[in-house]
Amino acid sequence: MPKVTVAKCELYNELAIDMTEDEFRDLCFEFGLELDDVTVEKTASGKEEVFFKIEVAANRYDLLCIEGLTQALRVFMGKQRMPEYQLATPAEPLTMTVEVATSQIRPYVVCAVLRNLHFTENSYNSFIELQEKLHQNICRKRTLVAIGTHDLDTLSGPFLYTAKPPNDIKFRALNQSEEHTATELMSIYSADVRMKKYVPIILDSPVYPVIYDSKGVVLSMPPIINGEHSKITLSTKNVLIECTATDKHKAQIVLNTIIAAFSKYCENPFSTEIVKVVYSDHEETTPVFLQRTMKVDPTYVNSLIGIQISIEKMSELLEKMGIYSSIVDGKLDVKVPITRTDILHPCDVAEDVGIAYGYNNIEKILPKTLTVGKEQPLNLVSDLLRVEAGLAGYTEILTFVLHSFNYNYSLMRRPLDGLAVEISNPKAFEFQLPRTTLLPGVLRTIASNTKQQLPIKIFELSDIVVKDETMDVKARNQRNFSAGYCGHSSGMENIHGLLDILMKKINLKWKTDYRLVPSENPTFFPKRQAEIYVKDQKAGIFGMIHPEVLQNFGIGFPVSAIELNIQLIA
Template identity: 30%
Template sequence: MPVITFKYEDLVGLIGKKVDKEVLLQKIPMIGAEIDNVDGDNISVEFFPDRPDLLSVEGLARAMRSFLGIEKGMKKYDAAPSSISIKVDSSVKEIRPFVSAAVVRDVKMSEDFIISLMELQEKLHFSIGKDRKKMAIGIHNLDAVTPPFTYKGVKPSEISFIPLGEAVEMDLNEILRKHEKGIKYAHILEKLERYPIIVDKNGNVLSFPPIINGELTAVDLFTENIFIDVTGIERKAVDSALNIVATAIAERGGKLEMVKVVDSETRNTPDLSPSQMEVNIDYASRILGFSVRKHVIESIERMGFDASIEKNVLNVDIPPWRTDILHPIDVVEDIAIGYGYDKISPELPKSMTFGSSLSYEKIHETMIGLGFNEVFTISLSNEEEQFKKMNIEPREVVSIENPISGRHSCIRVSLLPSLLEILSKNRHNDLPQMIYEVGEVVEIANGRPQNKTMVSGVKIDAKTGFTECKSIVEAILRNTGIKADVREKKSGAFIDGRCASISKGGRQIGYFGEIHPSVISNFELDYPVIAFEIYASELLSPSEDK
């Protein structure tokens, strides 16, 4: 989960009232966070990824003012009209069609603020922006350029400029080949004939989204007026990111101004008007297990909302930076947080069921006896990791409808990619490395998702191979009392002739082998790897499998 680090005095200054450090350390976790580290004046806080508005000390200060009762309800920002505009040229429509922008004037810069702003930008790129593919943010020194601005598509060799952090001009192709950010994000623009660019009245380049800004508009301690651009392929993501960044800068005392976006329809951004949602009070009471009517206004105001009650309906004004509020249940959750989970009395369920446990103890004992170390990985993954990096054909998966990160866009169908990723992160450690996991995957069978528990293991070593892997699998089958057949199997993830299936009663219950060199390379490993994956339930005796 994302972690932000800030100075205690900086947070207190933004809150606008002296709050004891111990009180803050006690209260911050109550809004959905965990204190990661405290080192003198420096505090690190880990936030749940569904609250991108809290990914900066400015956003945290705004939330704490409401939660502590210093400033009730929704924070209001005045965004004045301005004469600045950005025109969307038709040449960018098929490339990266959406742009929103804002101006913040009279900003008082500091080292803490610059660090916070850059970290917020990158965290939003990763979360809302899906690693810049869906949206990317540019933050510029407005005084270095001349409005109006134009957002257009150009041929790669048509424009040259000095990219941020460099001293020489490069054209767009050179940036993608030579610049650190260009190399990292070039895949987003792959196969495009034109690239998006933002220029000012005189043709000076502000930004080459989603890759890099121009050095001309770099923000420093002497910057007073800021221009923000957000471009992307999804308008909601673009507008949400702009609202979060613009209001975070405004928390530092800056004066917000709207920018006219001249497109097929002209609009002014940022749009900081709240959205509305109705929540049935009986529904909220039923979910939380107590009558909320008496406390609901105070509770929801502590979470930074405005609200009123009309008969049995709670009318809620949702701040434009709260992108996580999608359904009435999200409001109910915030009512509970604002009320205080510590005030809610626990109750046993009205009806209870009793079942026998499904124990994998014998499997764990076997794996530990073979020298493996157990690991735990999350069940969310992505299709590139599950299929492309494993060199196998994609198959149907359970996709996440609104993933907070591109890395967590589906439920995994195999544990092996996660285990290989762990090996990749431990390249600096000594060999051999042997890890295993007993965990769930979700497979699609006859159009319906089914949870399956797998036991999977990998070993990396300079001299490991198929013969060793076969002996490990045979030991697992022997120790669990399972008789199975081993037959040759073909899989793109394994070397031809060094992969086998495990069959029981004519059904395949697993497979094992020596990982293909291309897969090893995809996970940035340097030595041979063997792997196996078996349905855990098939390793249980009839008395255990109930």
Template identity: 40%
Template structure:
């Protein structure tokens, strides 16, 4: 979870409450769902000012700064009511407009903006303002790949027509003095200058006509009185969340607290499409008192529930809203048919984008009431869990391999493209492996389609261990499958590799195969020649010589399986099915994996045995 650092003295002062001891304060944080990670007064008393490090939930973006924590806890403790946010709409001649040009639709199509008028910064508030943007960029904005925030001193902009233009331009046409720099750069030079933002591939294409993103000209200082905020995004939902969090946290310092001046956004590529930004109207959710009581085990009245929701920043009223219907009512038959005297209408503030469903309101009621105060009861029904058949089969195979003296290993699921194909003597036809679009390293390029690369790498990293070495793995491989919605399928396999000093040990892996299949009641074809006897077995198997580039020529075989009537699936064709291969590993493969001793390997699918 994210950790927020606040100055202890300032934090307690803004909370407006004196705590008897640290335990009382820690208890309030815990009840609210937060955790005091560190108090530097106790851990490093020589360092001042003292600071508190508080862990907050990952989906509570309103708690990522000092201001958000104070507002939330003051409301929760009843020190002050939840603020009401409003728009301060200027006369038409003073209304700022932003035009979104059509070329931006290919890069960051969504744009939002707002103005904080008469804001008063001091050193701490200014630091919090910058810090909140950094935390949002690193968290919700995914290092600016989804959303990017820009803040500017409004007084530095051209006020003649009060128009902002959001454009995309070629890199060579973008020239300005970056923030805290003295020289002018173009976009190409900026990409070299700011190595830390290379993740944002389209950064160098975005620019303003009347001002510059992150330019020194529009730099915000402690003397700034009017702040212009712009947010660009590839995700419209996250766009709204980000701009609402910023303005709700710092509009309290405006000349009119908790008021924001909107900006009219006009889309050039969608004629007639425009809206007023930001949208800070509360979202209306409907919930049922009976549902809240059934989930929490309480017997609350609607009045009591309204008070509890108020402690969490919501405004609740009885019945359904006639002016503004709940956003979740139209899709819920249960809410539509609920009695009027059971309904609650809850106005969720713009600071709480984590509220997505009726159950989220129930969670807030439970937090406000106190989880420790809920009655502890056993559920009225018991459910007994059982493993999926494939997992149960996998555990049985693991045990048998271990009983046979083999050691289980757990290599990584991702591997390099060469390890999955070239090192095994195979070619990539583009129809088998799932390839990562943004691998972190060369070691994690594809999802493995075979267990052998991981087993051979494990042996390579343990070359100093005494021989012989017998290792196995029971895990999934992934292959493309266009017939499925996810376009890929998992297959459970058993893989095993034997490495010896003098012998490749083909008979050892062959023996493991015989042992595993015998324990699964799959018999060698020579033992099931009598057709009448096959009905008592789960199936029969045989091996057939077959060359494969991973194995030494003439020293490999494919494993064929024929199910009996006991496990034969409806519609399954008669005959033999290839379920895997075994053989002596090719010397070229051993060389690719830096192995000096001969090896034998086995790999089979387990799904046909279900």
């Protein structure tokens, strides 16, 4: 979950409160936040200051800066009403023309202007930090949306958004001392610790996106870097915000989030100037402040939360959450503000009613059912076997579910059996398929611990995945138990003894309920292995591991192992 770090004194000043840390922690909890940590840090002036680290929901983009956070809390505490955001339309609005070439790489752009803005050092830093948090969150590290903010007084409209070959783009990038071509900049940023993660987004494209003003000054080369010419400073008064994107809807959310947080600092608070965006086939103005409406049944809200309150009370509670509503034909006509992009369904409205009502105020009652929960039989047997294996001196391990074909088959001397579910586009060679056996994980763990004191006695009880045409997804999970014994001697009698202990504990009797049958599995040594049958169904195998398999895994001592299908004995 994202965390917002704010200075305690600044936060308390904005909220006009004087609370203890515990009281503020309770306030956060009531609002659905969490005060995660309290730290003391030195500021740039060398003075020690208390900072709160507040954890917010991942889809509450409006709370990612102190401006949005304090506004939401003030509304919740009844100290202000949710502001109404206005669009200003000048006689000749600024224009951003989008050329067709951008469709090859980042086809959309949305813009807005904040006029007569007054920055302080704190609000300026917050403005920069919000952009970075949005880049890491909804923007998906700039792959979906890239934000550019510019000092409008240093530029001349109209603006042009186009895409050109990298060698045709040359400008002085932010914090650079001289001009570079886009190709040179990509080389520079490939070695930059902070910037290199963004380079691959457009590196292999034949054209790079770029924004110019009417004099040919480069504003930015999204999603990599802005130009030095139009950078924002403390003295900036008029700010042009442009968000280029591959996802237009996300771009509008990002733009509205920035506007909602910082338009309060404008001479005309909560007012934003529009920009005309001209595409080859149509024109539009941005930002878009369309207020979504939603019909919500109060009966649904009461039943979902487990309370009984009037529709009028619901409307009051929603106002505490910054949501205005009216009552029409016995239902709530909810008006979703631009800051609440997390509200998508009536259940989201019900959640806000529950938060405002106070979850601690909901009466606790017994559910009106006759069912009693209990542990699944498979999990019950699994836990029992874990305890018994531990009492027998075996240590439980937990290995990766994903293997390579090499580990699952070749190194185990197993032929391809068609049971493996292959991953079509694995991120790494090591993770090509979900395991069909637990034994490779056991052997890899032994191989990594052969310098430890012998014997090594380990086990794993977990799921494997095998193909199954009878299932709707054509595959199923299967709970298996596997154990390995590595010592100076084979230890096969130890594995056999472990098998007998486990069977006894789940009331399976030798010969009556389970029996052993000679086998010829290539993973195990010939004549030193046996298949385990439970009520005439093959349930597993145990024996000495074949020397070639031990050599493949780099194990220099004999190993005996067992693998058992728990679902056949649960």
